[in-house]
Amino acid sequence: MLPVDLPDAVRDALLAPLVDHHCHGVRRDDLSRAQFELLIGESRTPAPPGTTHFDTPLGAAIRRWCAPVLDLEPHVAPAVYLGRRQELGAGEVNRRLLQASGVVAFLVDTGLEAPDLLSAAEMGRHGGAAADEIVRLEQVEQDIADTAAVAVDYMDSLGEELVARAARAVGLKSIIAYRCGLDFDPSRPSRGSVIAAANRRLSDPRERLVDPILLRHLLWTAVDVARDRALPIQFHTGYGDADLDMSRADPAQMTGFIRALQPLGIPVVLLHCYPFHRQAAYLASVFPHVYVDVGLTLTHTAAGSARILDELLELVPFHKQLFSSDCYGLAEGCHLGAVYFRLGMAGALGRRVESGEWSAADAARVAHMAGSGNARRVYRL
Numbered sequence: 001m002l003p004v005d006l007p008d009a010v011r012d013a014l015l016a017p018l019v020d021h022h023c024h025g026v027r028r029d030d031l032s033r034a035q036f037e038l039l040i041g042e043s044r045t046p047a048p049p050g051t052t053h054f055d056t057p058l059g060a061a062i063r064r065w066c067a068p069v070l071d072l073e074p075h076v077a078p079a080v081y082l083g084r085r086q087e088l089g090a091g092e093v094n095r096r097l098l099q100a101s102g103v104v105a106f107l108v109d110t111g112l113e114a115p116d117l118l119s120a121a122e123m124g125r126h127g128g129a130a131a132d133e134i135v136r137l138e139q140v141e142q143d144i145a146d147t148a149a150v151a152v153d154y155m156d157s158l159g160e161e162l163v164a165r166a167a168r169a170v171g172l173k174s175i176i177a178y179r180c181g182l183d184f185d186p187s188r189p190s191r192g193s194v195i196a197a198a199n200r201r202l203s204d205p206r207e208r209l210v211d212p213i214l215l216r217h218l219l220w221t222a223v224d225v226a227r228d229r230a231l232p233i234q235f236h237t238g239y240g241d242a243d244l245d246m247s248r249a250d251p252a253q254m255t256g257f258i259r260a261l262q263p264l265g266i267p268v269v270l271l272h273c274y275p276f277h278r279q280a281a282y283l284a285s286v287f288p289h290v291y292v293d294v295g296l297t298l299t300h301t302a303a304g305s306a307r308i309l310d311e312l313l314e315l316v317p318f319h320k321q322l323f324s325s326d327c328y329g330l331a332e333g334c335h336l337g338a339v340y341f342r343l344g345m346a347g348a349l350g351r352r353v354e355s356g357e358w359s360a361a362d363a364a365r366v367a368h369m370a371g372s373g374n375a376r377r378v379y380r381l
């Protein structure tokens with residue numbers, strides 16, 4: 001898979017086990033073609049009549065790189081691929097693809113948990129890997145809003161529940177980018193404003209939380225917990241589904257909040273980032289507590305992903321870059337994330353060694369840091 005002229009030390013480092021610091025559960029059931037296609041890409045809608053989501057960079061990548069894992073030739077037709085998937089059954093397909101990724105530890109965002117998705121522990125069992133949980137803040141808030149009777153209950157229970165959930169997790173995650181955008185007021189909201197907002201919230205708790213005051217309260221409550229337990233906080237930034245207003249997902253828009261966290265020493269991990277990965281690399285280069293990962297960007301841009309990784313590497317400090325597959329629903333996403341990470345890094349590192357910019361030993365060290373070492377340090381695995 002990797003270029004033949006890559007120095008052995010770099011090849012070994014790139015093929016070493018990875019820590020996937022951001023992923024979701026994959027489907028446990030056998031999928032129809034329509035169900036499978038809905039999970040190719042982020043649109044979550046069927047392709048227009050007469051077309052298929054296999055005609056996307058990710059669709060082509062599945063046929064290229066996942067077919068051989070199911071004992072098929074590369075580039076087989078979608079129907080042949082899906083037929084083989086049915087024949088093997090979801091359990092076997094998940095085991096093969098998760099194990100082919102060479103991931104040794106999954107950090108699973110359990111905020112989308114559903115009966116048809118593998119749990120964090122099951123992801124580990126199927127993948128022959130360790131598994132830990134990342135707690136999604138907005139999911140915890142929803143659970144509390146569903147049960148709290150009055151505003152003070154809401155505030156107390158939210159704090160207590162975050163402490164309890166954090167005790168079993170290795171990190172927290174915010175999707176505030178989806179709810180009010182990253183250009184939020186970075187200050188901690190006053191208690192009075194939170195109580196008033198919580199009373200409004202509790203009058204219709206089934207609604208999705210979009211109130212910036214309560215979202216900021218949730219985030220600052222999480223900051224208190226993260227500081228006490230030395231946990232990193234992940235942020236969704238950039239690329240996501242159609243729910244997201246992309247113009248408000250540039251991580252540079254949360255510079256004020258990043259600055260506010262600096263004295264607290266809480267690691268801020270920027271996920272996805274694309275097409276703002278250069279801004280993200282910049283933030284990681286100027287703030288000591290900011291880390292970056294382009295995650296599912298590599299899977300979804302597939303054949304074009306090496307260029308994006310190159311752009312990230314223009315500026316990101318080597319001790320700040322992480323790997324994730326961000327697989328969701330399809331185990332194919334996990335395997336492809338690992339494939340394109342390794343291919344992209346091999347190209348970028350190989351060129352630096354060949355031109356004499358770096359030694360092979362330096363390139364190998366950088367590959368180790370990005371593939372697993374940085375995640376082990378940041379999440380204290």
Ligand SMILES: [Zn+2]
Nearest residue numbers: 022024109326
């Ligand atoms: Zn994700």
